[in-house]
Amino acid sequence: GAVVSQHPSWVICKSGTSVKIECRSLDFQATTMFWYRQFPKQSLMLMATSNEGSKATYEQGVEKDKFLINHASLTLSTLTVTSAHPEDSSFYICSAPGTYQETQYFGPGTRLLVL
């Protein structure tokens, strides 16, 4: 089946630094990818829709200048958390639409801890 990978799986950084998270579709192409955020014991919340070759679409309340998304190719989308602060610590998950049962394939997630 289709596989989506994320890198890194775990990152710890100092407050004020920027962190880049990669999301790759390994054996299929994805013109669209989704980025979610999950706080402990909370739902996955959609942050933005990443579109290959065009600007990302952000959900209400998500700062586009804080969370930069670049969909550089049909198999790669990146999320950069700029000037990270402790409140940005969370679990970030990406997904890409697939053809099987018209559903999405999810990456394993990236846990970010900002000190």
Place this chain on the structure above:
Amino acid sequence: GNSVTQMEGPVTLSEEAFLTINCTYTATGYPSLFWYVQYPGEGLQLLLKATKADDKGSNKGFEATYRKETTSFHLEKGSVQVSDSAVYFCALSAVTGANSKLTFGKGITLSVRP
């Protein structure tokens, strides 16, 4: 707006026990409903889905029926196994298709004891 409510967890069961995980939703129109499962260290995987009222989704012994009258999509399995230990998420999308946005419940952790 759309929302999904799942019962509070975690849930711990003995092997071969009966499982029910409750899920109710709020949505306008006729959403599609999903159950996703996340095994340790892996990404979410589609477990089953239903796209219209009274549809029953089933997979790997799990079942859920789309009940419009009670706005519910409860997950059931007659006899759980240790390998079913995972986190289960109920979700909906307002429109069909893989490009549609998903709204998730909080997820519930299931642990099955041998």
